[in-house]
Amino acid sequence: MTATWSVNRQLFKENAKNVIQDNQIMAVVKNNAYHYGLEFAVEQFLDIGINTFSTTSLNEAIRIRKMAPNATIFLMNAVYEFDMLREYHIQMTLPSLSFYYENMNELYDIQIHLEYENLLHRSGLKTIDEIKEVIQHHKQNNKEHKMNIVGLWTHFGYADEFDVPDYQIERTAWLELVDTLLDEGYQFKMIHAQNSASYYREQGVLPHHTHARVGIALYGSRPYSTINEMNIKQSLTVKGNVIQVREVNAGDFCGYSFAFEATKNNTKLAVVDVGYGDGILKARAQHEALINNKRYPIRALMMSHMFVEVDDSVHAQDEVILYNNDIRVDEFTFKGVGANSEQLSAMNHDSLIKEYR
Numbered sequence: 247m248t249a250t251w252s253v254n255r256q257l258f259k260e261n262a263k264n265v266i267q268d269n270q271i272m273a274v275v276k277n278n279a280y281h282y283g284l285e286f287a288v289e290q291f292l293d294i295g296i297n298t299f300s301t302t303s304l305n306e307a308i309r310i311r312k313m314a315p316n317a318t319i320f321l322m323n324a325v326y327e328f329d330m331l332r333e334y335h336i337q338m339t340l341p342s343l344s345f346y347y348e349n350m351n352e353l354y355d356i357q358i359h360l361e362y363e364n365l366l367h368r369s370g371l372k373t374i375d376e377i378k379e380v381i382q383h384h385k386q387n388n389k390e391h392k393m394n395i396v397g398l399w400t401h402f403g404y405a406d407e408f409d410v411p412d413y414q415i416e417r418t419a420w421l422e423l424v425d426t427l428l429d430e431g432y433q434f435k436m437i438h439a440q441n442s443a444s445y446y447r448e449q450g451v452l453p454h455h456t457h458a459r460v461g462i463a464l465y466g467s468r469p470y471s472t473i474n475e476m477n478i479k480q481s482l483t484v485k486g487n488v489i490q491v492r493e494v495n496a497g498d499f500c501g502y503s504f505a506f507e508a509t510k511n512n513t514k515l516a517v518v519d520v521g522y523g524d525g526i527l528k529a530r531a532q533h534e535a536l537i538n539n540k541r542y543p544i545r546a547l548m549m550s551h552m553f554v555e556v557d558d559s560v561h562a563q564d565e566v567i568l569y570n571n572d573i574r575v576d577e578f579t580f581k582g583v584g585a586n587s588e589q590l591s592a593m594n595h596d597s598l599i600k601e602y603r
C-alpha cells in the first residue's frame with residue numbers, strides 16, 4: 247500500500263489526438279514534459295504523428311534528438327553551447343539584438359527563429375525594426391557559414407486571461423507584425439505563437455502560422471474553465487490509501503499547528519498515506535478527495551499524511567483519489583489552488599510509485 251502516480255498510456259494518446267485534430271502542433275515538452283516524463287511523452291507524441299517539439303532545456307532537446315532522429319526540435323531558451331546545437335540539429339531562438347551581434351559568428355549553421363518580445367518582456371527582439379535589422383544585416387553577411395533564419399515566433403503571456411484586454415493587445419500587435427513582414431516579402435519556414443489557451447480561443451492555428459505551440463492541453467488539463475471537459479481529458483491518476491479511520495470529539499485539534507478542530511463528537515477521520523512531501527499543494531487540501539466515488543473534505547495536510555473527514559462507508563485500505571479524470575487537476579486550478587503546471591510539477595516522483603499503464 248503506497249501512494250501512486252500513474253498515467254494511462256492509451257488515454258494520454260487519445261487526448262493528444264483529440265487536441266491536435268488536423269492542426270500542425272509543436273508539442274511543448276519542457277520540464278520533463280510537464281512532469282509526465284520526457285521520454286514517455288515524446289514516444290506517445292511521435293506515435294500519433296507529432297514530429298515537432300520545443301523545450302527550454304538543451305539537455306532535454308538532446309534527449310529528444312536521441313529518440314527522434316528526424317524531428318524538428320526548437321529550443322525556446324538561448325544557450326551558448328553552439329557546437330551541441332549543430333551536432334544535434336537543434337533549432338534555437340534569437341533572444342535579442344545584442345545576442346545576435348555578440349554571437350553571430352558562433353551561430354553558423356544553426357537554424358534560428360527570430361523571437362518577438364511583445365507584452366511578456368521575457369525575451370525577444372523589441373520591435374519590427376529590430377527584426378528587420380537582423381534580417382538585413384544577416385543578408386549582407388557574405389560568410390559561407392552563417393546562421394540560417396528559419397522561424398519567427400512569440401509567446402502570448404496573456405492568452406489565459408479573460409478579464410483584461412491584454413491578450414487582444416498582444417495578439418493584434420503580433421498579427422500586424424507578421425502581416426507587415428510577409429507583405430514586405432520576408433519569408434519564414436515556421437511561424438508560431440500560440441499556447442494552449444490561444445489555440446482554443448482561436449479554435450485552431452492563427453492565419454499564416456505553421457504551428458501552434460501547445461503544452462498543457464496535450465497533458466490533459468484545460469487552460470481555461472469554459473472549455474468543455476470532454477474536449478481535454480486527464481490520463482493521470484494520483485492516489486493514496488486509507489491507513490486507518492479514527493474518531494475524534496468536539497474540541498479535539500488534529501494535525502500540526504491546530505490544523506483542524508473537530509466540532510462534533512465521533513467525527514471520523516481517515517488517515518491517508520499521501521501528503522505535501524508527495525507534492526500535493528497545500529492549497530489543494532482546502533478541497534476534497536474522492537473515496538469510493540464520493541467526495542469527502544480534506545481536513546489537514548501533513549508531509550506524508552492527510553486527514554479526510556469520512557463517513558461509516560469508508561474503511562482502511564480504501565483508495566483515496568486526489569486526481570483523476572473525475573477530480574481533475576484543472577478543476578483545482580480554476581478554484582485557485584495554483585496553475586495546472588504548478589501542481590503537475592510539484593508531484594514527487596521519488597516518493598510516489600510511478601506507473602505507466
Ligand SMILES: Cc1ncc(COP(=O)(O)O)c(C=O)c1O
Nearest residue numbers: 274322401441442459460461462
Ligand atoms: C514559450 C512557451 N510556449 C508555449 C508554452 C505552452 O503553454 P501551455 O502549456 O499553456 O500550452 C509555454 C509554456 O509555458 C511557453 O513558455
